[in-house]
Amino acid sequence: MLELEGLEVRYGTVPAIRDVSLHVERGEMVGVIGPNGAGKSTTLHAIMGVLPWHAGDIRVNGRSVRGRPPEAISRAGVALVPEGRRIFGDFTVEENLRLGLAGRKRNGSARLAQAYELFPVLRDFRRRSAGLLSGGQQQQLAIGRALVADPELLLLDEPSLGLAPLAVDGVFEALRSIRERGVTILLVEQRAVHTVALCDRTHVLVAGELRMTLEPKDAADKDKIVAAYLSA
Amino acid sequence: MIASLGFQTVTDAVALGAIYALMAVGIGLVFGVLRLVNFAYGQLIMAGAYTLAFTSSWPAGGSIALCVGVVVTLSLLMELFVFRPLRNQSQAVMLVTTFAIAFLLQAVAQIVDLRNDQLGEVVFSWITTLNQSITIGGVDIRKVTIVAVVVAIVALLLITLLLNKTTIGLHTRAAASDFRTARLLGVRANRVITFAVVLSGVLAAAVAVLFVAGTDPGPLVTPDFALRQTIVVLVGVVVGGIDRLWTATLGGFAIGFASGIINALLPTENSVYLPSVLFGLVIVVLLLRPAGLFAWGRRGQVERV
Numbered sequence: 350m351l352e353l354e355g356l357e358v359r360y361g362t363v364p365a366i367r368d369v370s371l372h373v374e375r376g377e378m379v380g381v382i383g384p385n386g387a388g389k390s391t392t393l394h395a396i397m398g399v400l401p402w403h404a405g406d407i408r409v410n411g412r413s414v415r416g417r418p419p420e421a422i423s424r425a426g427v428a429l430v431p432e433g434r435r436i437f438g439d440f441t442v443e444e445n446l447r448l449g450l451a452g453r454k455r456n457g458s459a460r461l462a463q464a465y466e467l468f469p470v471l472r473d474f475r476r477r478s479a480g481l482l483s484g485g486q487q488q489q490l491a492i493g494r495a496l497v498a499d500p501e502l503l504l505l506d507e508p509s510l511g512l513a514p515l516a517v518d519g520v521f522e523a524l525r526s527i528r529e530r531g532v533t534i535l536l537v538e539q540r541a542v543h544t545v546a547l548c549d550r551t552h553v554l555v556a557g558e559l560r561m562t563l564e565p566k567d568a569a570d571k572d573k574i575v576a577a578y579l580s581a
Numbered sequence: 582m583i584a585s586l587g588f589q590t591v592t593d594a595v596a597l598g599a600i601y602a603l604m605a606v607g608i609g610l611v612f613g614v615l616r617l618v619n620f621a622y623g624q625l626i627m628a629g630a631y632t633l634a635f636t637s638s639w640p641a642g643g644s645i646a647l648c649v650g651v652v653v654t655l656s657l658l659m660e661l662f663v664f665r666p667l668r669n670q671s672q673a674v675m676l677v678t679t680f681a682i683a684f685l686l687q688a689v690a691q692i693v694d695l696r697n698d699q700l701g702e703v704v705f706s707w708i709t710t711l712n713q714s715i716t717i718g719g720v721d722i723r724k725v726t727i728v729a730v731v732v733a734i735v736a737l738l739l740i741t742l743l744l745n746k747t748t749i750g751l752h753t754r755a756a757a758s759d760f761r762t763a764r765l766l767g768v769r770a771n772r773v774i775t776f777a778v779v780l781s782g783v784l785a786a787a788v789a790v791l792f793v794a795g796t797d798p799g800p801l802v803t804p805d806f807a808l809r810q811t812i813v814v815l816v817g818v819v820v821g822g823i824d825r826l827w828t829a830t831l832g833g834f835a836i837g838f839a840s841g842i843i844n845a846l847l848p849t850e851n852s853v854y855l856p857s858v859l860f861g862l863v864i865v866v867l868l869l870r871p872a873g874l875f876a877w878g879r880r881g882q883v884e885r886v
Contacts (some may be wrong), residue, residue: 369804382711397765399761399765418763418764418770419764420764420765420768420769423764423765423766423767424767428766429765429766431762435759435762435765437755437758437759437762439758440751440754440755440758444751447748447751447754448751448752448763448766448768449766451752451763451766451767451768451769452766452767453767478776494766497764498767
C-alpha cells in the first residue's frame with residue numbers, strides 16, 4: 350500500500366530525515382513515534398507531496414508519487430489529518446466536512462452520514478462555526494474530514510497534540526474503530542505508550558533516522574521505549 | 582454635514598462607492614487565492630473601455646458582451662502565462678511583475694491610441710440615454726447612478742451566492758483561507774485560481790461599462806483610463822482589510838463614497854486637492870486601525886484543547 354525506500358528530505362543543505370524505509374500493508378496500522386524535530390511531520394509532508402525529497406522513493410500502491418501535487422495524491426486515495434488539525438475555523442462544521450469530499454464526486458451525503466455516525470457531536474454542531482468547537486471536537490472534525498474522502502490510506506500527524514487527557518482517549522478510541530473498518534493507517538505520534546499498544550508495529554524516529562521498531566507487547570516495557578528515544 | 586450636501590451628491594457618492602466596491606471584490610478575490618495584489622487590474626478595465634470604444638456603433642448588448650470576453654480572456658492569459666509560472670515566487674516578485682504587466686498593457690494602449698486618434702471622443706448612443714435624469718421625490722438622479730448601484734448590488738449578491746452555495750465557491754474560500762490545507766484535501770489549485778481570476782475579470786468588465794457609461798458627454802478612453810481609480814481602490818482595500826473579502830469590499834465602498842463626498846465639499850478651484858485630503862484621511866485611519874478599518878468582529882485565534 351505505502352512504501353518509503355531510503356527516503357531523504359533536506360531543508361536547504363540540512364537533512365531532516367535520512368535513509369528512512371518503511372512499509373504499510375493494506376489493513377495495517379503502523380506508528381511512528383519520536384521526539385520533537387525528529388522528522389515525523391517531514392515524512393508525512395513528503396508523502397503528501399508538500400515537500401520534495403532528495404533521495405529514495407515513495408510509492409503508493411506500487412507507483413511512485415514523485416513530483417505529484419498534494420491534490421493529486423489526495424485524489425489517489427491518501428488523506429492526511431494534519432498537525433494542529435488545520436480546521437477552517439470560520440466555516441461551519443458541515444462545510445469543513447464537505448471540503449473533505451473535494452476529491453470525490455459520488456456518495457457525498459452517504460459519506461457525511463458515516464462521519465456523523467462515528468462522531469455524533471459533529472452532527473449536533475453541523476451548522477456551527479468550526480472555530481467554536483473544543484479542541485477534542487475539532488480533532489474529531491479533522492479526522493472526520495479525512496474520512497469522508499473514503500481514503501485507502503489515512504495519515505495522522507499527532508492527533509493527540511494539545512488535547513485534554515479525556516479527549517486524547519477519545520482520539521485513540523476513534524482510531525481503533527477506524528482501523529476496524531479496514532482503513533490502512535500510518536500514525537505519527539508523541540504518545541509513545543498509546544501508540545505502541547495500538548499499532549501493528551511502531552517505528553522510532555530520532556534525529557531523522559529510524560532507530561528501532563517496537564511491537565504491541567513492548568508497550569508495557571517503558572524502559573525499552575525510553576531507551577529507543579534516547580538512542581541518539 | 583452629509584444632510585447639507587444634498588441628495589444628489591450623496592447618491593453620486595454611493596454610486597461611486599458601489600463601483601469601487603466591485604473593483605475591490607475583483608482585487609480581493611485574486612488576492613485571496615494567490616496572495617497577490619494585481620496592480621494591473623486597472624489596465625484590465627482600460628482594455629474593457631477600449632473594447633467598448635471600438636464597438637461603440639454596435640448595439641449595447643453586443644458591445645458589452647465583447648467587453649466581458651476581452652477582459653476575461655486577458656485575465657486568463659495573465660493567469661496562465663504570468664501568475665502560474667511565478668506562483669511559488671515571493672510576493673514581492675509577483676507584485677513587481679504585475680507592475681510590469683500594467684505598463685505593458687498601457688504601452689499597447691498608447692500604440693492603439695496613436696493609430697486611432699478619434700477613439701478618445703467616441704459617442705455611444707446608449708450612454709446618452711443612461712445619462713438622462715429621472716426625478717424621484719423632486720430630486721434629479723441620472724439613470725446611470727441607479728444602474729451602477731443596482732449592478733453592484735446584484736453582482737455582490739451573485740458572488741456571495743457563488744462563494745457560499747456552490748462547491749467551487751467552498752473550495753475557493755478554503756483556498757483563500759489556507760491554501761496548503763485545501764490542496765491536501767484534494768482542492769485543485771489551478772481550478773480555484775482560474776475561477777477567481779474569471780470572476781475578477783467579469784467584475785473588471787462590469788466596472789469598465791459603468792465607468793464608460795458614467796461619463797457625460799462621451800467618455801475619454803485613454804491609456805490611463807481607470808488608473809487613478811485603481812490606485813484609490815487598492816488603498817481602500819488595504820484600509821478596509823485585504824485579508825478578507827468583505828472587509829476589502831467595504832474598504833472599496835468607503836473610499837469611493839469618501840472621495841465622492843470630499844469632492845463635493847471641496848470648492849471647485851481646490852478640487853485638485855482631493856487626493857491629498859483622501860490619502861491624508863487614509864494615513865489617519867491606518868494609524869488608528871492598522872489591521873484595517875473593518876477588522877472588528879474577528880474571532881481571536883484561540884488555541885482550543
